Amino acid sequence: MAQPPVIRVPKPARSSYQPNRPLSKSSLLQSQVKHFRDLEKDLPPERQTGIPIDSITTEGQAAEYIRRMTVQLHRPPGGV
Amino acid sequence: MSAGLDNLKHVVVLMMENRSFDHMLGALHAEDARINGLAGNETNPDTANEPAQVAPQAEFQSQLDPDPDHSFPAVQKQLFFGTPGPPAVAAMQGFVQSYWDQQHNVAHSHKIMYCFAPGKLPVLHTLAQSYAVFNGWFSSIPGPTVCNRAFAHYGTSFGQVNLDIFYVKDASESIYERMLAAGRTTKLYYFDPSSSTQEVVNLLKNQPQIFGTYQQFLEDCKNNALPDYSFVEPNYSDHPGDDGGELLASDQHPDHDVQAGEVFIASIYDAIRQNPDLWQSTALLITYDEHGGIYDHVPPPACIPDGFHAPLADTNNMPFAFDRLGVRVPSILVSPWIAKGTVVPGPEDPANGRVFEHASIPATITQHFIGNYDNRTPREKAAQTFLDLLTDEMRPDSDCPTIEFE
Numbered sequence: 001m002a003q004p005p006v007i008r009v010p011k012p013a014r015s016s017y018q019p020n021r022p023l024s025k026s027s028l029l030q031s032q033v034k035h036f037r038d039l040e041k042d043l044p045p046e047r048q049t050g051i052p053i054d055s056i057t058t059e060g061q062a063a064e065y066i067r068r069m070t071v072q073l074h075r076p077p078g079g080v
Numbered sequence: 081m082s083a084g085l086d087n088l089k090h091v092v093v094l095m096m097e098n099r100s101f102d103h104m105l106g107a108l109h110a111e112d113a114r115i116n117g118l119a120g121n122e123t124n125p126d127t128a129n130e131p132a133q134v135a136p137q138a139e140f141q142s143q144l145d146p147d148p149d150h151s152f153p154a155v156q157k158q159l160f161f162g163t164p165g166p167p168a169v170a171a172m173q174g175f176v177q178s179y180w181d182q183q184h185n186v187a188h189s190h191k192i193m194y195c196f197a198p199g200k201l202p203v204l205h206t207l208a209q210s211y212a213v214f215n216g217w218f219s220s221i222p223g224p225t226v227c228n229r230a231f232a233h234y235g236t237s238f239g240q241v242n243l244d245i246f247y248v249k250d251a252s253e254s255i256y257e258r259m260l261a262a263g264r265t266t267k268l269y270y271f272d273p274s275s276s277t278q279e280v281v282n283l284l285k286n287q288p289q290i291f292g293t294y295q296q297f298l299e300d301c302k303n304n305a306l307p308d309y310s311f312v313e314p315n316y317s318d319h320p321g322d323d324g325g326e327l328l329a330s331d332q333h334p335d336h337d338v339q340a341g342e343v344f345i346a347s348i349y350d351a352i353r354q355n356p357d358l359w360q361s362t363a364l365l366i367t368y369d370e371h372g373g374i375y376d377h378v379p380p381p382a383c384i385p386d387g388f389h390a391p392l393a394d395t396n397n398m399p400f401a402f403d404r405l406g407v408r409v410p411s412i413l414v415s416p417w418i419a420k421g422t423v424v425p426g427p428e429d430p431a432n433g434r435v436f437e438h439a440s441i442p443a444t445i446t447q448h449f450i451g452n453y454d455n456r457t458p459r460e461k462a463a464q465t466f467l468d469l470l471t472d473e474m475r476p477d478s479d480c481p482t483i484e485f486e
Binding site (some may be wrong): 062 | 180278337
């Protein structure tokens with residue numbers, strides 16, 4: 001039986017991983033942080049992250065802030 | 081209705097980031113002249129007025145750093161440099177000049193003309209040549225990510241041409257809300273909470289139940305639980321995983337590793353391909369939100385306006401009525417019901433060419449799963465739909481590529 005053609009997918013280089021890449025290099029991630037900050041203002045204080053967005057200077061820090069906000073937004077109103 | 085369309089139960093859209101058609105697929109023209117890519121002699125003038133030529137020298141990472149400017153004003157320069165500006169046809173001669181503006185480095189500015197050599201992107205190149213590649217799929221706005229992605233969800237950006245958060249004006253509903261109201265199923269899968277959604281945070285706030293993760297997508301594919309319509313977002317950042325491992329950004333946004341995006345695209349395809357029931361009942365669209373400031377040779381055409389006017393403060397005082405499209409992006413439609421090597425003609429074929437843009441996504445989903453629906457922009461109503469590419473004949477398994485991760 002004929003076998004389907006195979007696409008071999010190489011692994012990216014390990015050195016590609018740069019969570020300390022400056023956030024200033026990505027207007028996209030900067031804007032994503034701002035979007036979440038916009039939403040955070042409307043959350044009750046107990047659900048806010050307490051992270052000043054000025055303190056977010058790397059891609060990895062932006063991801064951590066976005067994670068905490070996303071988790072909050074998935075919680076039902078009234079939940080903490 | 082074709083047998084392929086008759087069998088269609090699921091549509092999956094994967095939207096990647098910031099790469100132009102010619103940059104990713106242009107070199108395939110040498111292998112298939114029907115693909116409207118690069119002849120190899122295309123140039124842009126540099127700031128020394130010397131021609132910078134396209135070259136198959138694109139690298140996976142570290143080449144487009146800084147991130148090429150693709151704000152609305154920068155894209156106008158990329159399109160209309162050397163012309164009187166709109167409504168003239170874009171000359172596509174300002175990409176190198178625009179990139180030079182960021183670093184004032186002539187040699188570096190030439191890299192905006194680079195494309196990937198045939199085979200360097202085994203996933204994207206093979207899928208393009210195995211299924212259907214669109215010669216005429218354009219970003220919706222000559223501008224950045226958020227407003228372009230908005231068109232995929234709402235058929236409009238509500239007058240925005242920038243990266244600001246957008247608020248839904250009037251009674252417009254996202255394609256997800258329309259689907260749910262029609263009794264259909266739908267999900268927006270972001271990669272993980274650390275990557276989250278890039279452009280519809282308001283939807284996340286108001287309707288978190290329509291969101292899932294990439295891991296859930298994989299499980300839904302395995303368990304025959306995929307909704308009627310799925311939209312998949314890649315990983316937008318390098319960050320640690322729950323297990324402490326290293327998760328690479330897979331969005332292909334410069335300067336993220338393009339190879340990580342190849343792995344991600346392959347994983348989405350593979351999740352569908354591995355499930356025989358899903359494979360024969362699913363169409364997968366792989367597209368890119370916008371060109372990211374990178375060279376493409378095809379002038380964006382005019383389009384039906386969506387009724388909005390961009391704020392002059394965002395356009396460097398250039399009036400913009402959403403009456404022309406942004407730069408062309410790679411788009412590939414995957415299904416075993418698509419004839420091998422389908423090339424959908426674009427503007428290069430005045431008789432048969434078709435123009436698609438991101439409003440084609442909600443237009444197609446609405447047409448297929450909902451039917452008559454009036455509460456949407458004139459732009460979306462006029463947008464081309466793409467499921468007519470499914471044929472009466474399902475290709476044998478042996479004709480459809482499988483994935484092997486190294």
